[in-house]
Amino acid sequence: MRIAIIYGFTWLRNAIMKRGIMRSLIIGIAVLIVAVFAAIQWLAPQHFTPGPADTVSGKALVGGPLSLVDHDGQPFTEKRLKGNYSLVYFGFTHCPDICPTSLLTISHAINALEEKSDQVVPVFISLDPERDTPEKLKPYVSSFHPRMIGLTGSPEQVKQAADAYKVYFSKVETPESALGYLVDHSGFIYLMGPTGEYITHFPHNVAEQSLTATLRQHVH
């Protein structure tokens, strides 16, 4: 990486001396673009691993403002979750295997809290806004839990929400499949507190009992 940058600059200096300024400028911009892309590639893996390191400062780096559309087609912001705990999961309705399993776990873990279950809101945020319209999300989320909130929005809104939760996702074209495309994504379940603060996260295949146990430590 560093060698590439040094090499790039040396080459650029030589180019300026030898050739016209306009040509050098174009080459310079090209070198800069390559450097930026290299930096993005280099930093990317850290993007989807929200670990304990993110919380050592005591300030949540996961979560924050949301501007989405709920399953009734109404605008949604994070303010609607204030006062309650929430379990937030990102996925897409064309995911037949992992997403339903995680959503069922969330739903059962909340129900296991019995009279305290009202304190936890299950939230499903779609990473496939093209296909997951509010009309599509409404019956989908309610078949998991009567209080589950399904969220979608414009591609920009969804991207912003995913970024806020450090969720990696990428649309993958699958021309051989009848689905056309699939969405690769990181599949954590996030527990957020009553003021919207990040508490912890769980893997997508967390056991229902361990999810319930953690919830019990917080609800009262």
Next chain:
Amino acid sequence: MLRSATAFLAACLLFTASADAGETSVDVSESWVALPPDAASVAAGYMKLSNTGENDLALISASSDCCDVVELHEHVMDGDKMSMRQTNRVSLPANKMVAFKPGGLHLMLIGLKQPLKEGEKVEITLGFEDASQIVQPFTVKPRSR
């Protein structure tokens, strides 16, 4: 002329098809389709495939009248990243069992024609590399916890 040629071709095709439908050494068990959430247009099917024969085989296709297409999909984890990928061939080594189960291999039922109901049985035709086929009933049931 054209008509007789077509008839001849059809006869040939028919002959090939009947010749292909041989015995298979694959046993299918515990076949089920996870009851999909309401409004879902896709569903996942699971099963156990035991190749009881001495020859290696492979599952290469699946189809059903209950949906537009059935594809073979595999769930793969790359660190924290989850991907689903279509696969064209699932190896069934001789004397081995291969499980299609949640979080791994699954049949992907795409474009459900009608909502699936709990307890319903859907027939899925499985096609193998040796050109044999099995029509297997899959019971629709909720995912266990």
